Amino acid sequence: MxxxxxxKxxxxGLTQNPQEIAWLRGTKRPLLGRAKFHDGSVVLSELSVMKSSAVTAYLCRECKKVLIDYSKEISDFNAR
Ligand SMILES: [Zn+2]
Structure with a gap:
C-alpha cells in the first residue's frame, strides 16, 4: 500500500478494539451505541465477544497517517 x-x-498492521470498530459521521462524539444505530455509519470490524475486533490498517510514520481500506472483506479479521 x-x-x-x-x-512511500x-x-x-492492524488496529483492534474490544468493541466493534466503526466510522461514524460527524465531528461530535455520539453517545455510546452500536454503529447500526447511527445513520451513515460504516462498520470496519464486526463485534466479536470472543475475539474482539480487528481490522487491517496501514501506517505511514512520516506523515503520521493510518489508512484502512474497507473495500476488501479480508480487512475485517472477523470476516475471515
Ligand atoms: Zn506518507
Missing part, C-alpha cells in the same frame, strides 16, 4: 500523501510504502 502506497501512502496517498508522500507515496506503508507498513501493514
Amino acid at each position: 502506497q501512502c496517498p500523501y508522500c507515496g 510504502e506503508m507498513e501493514e
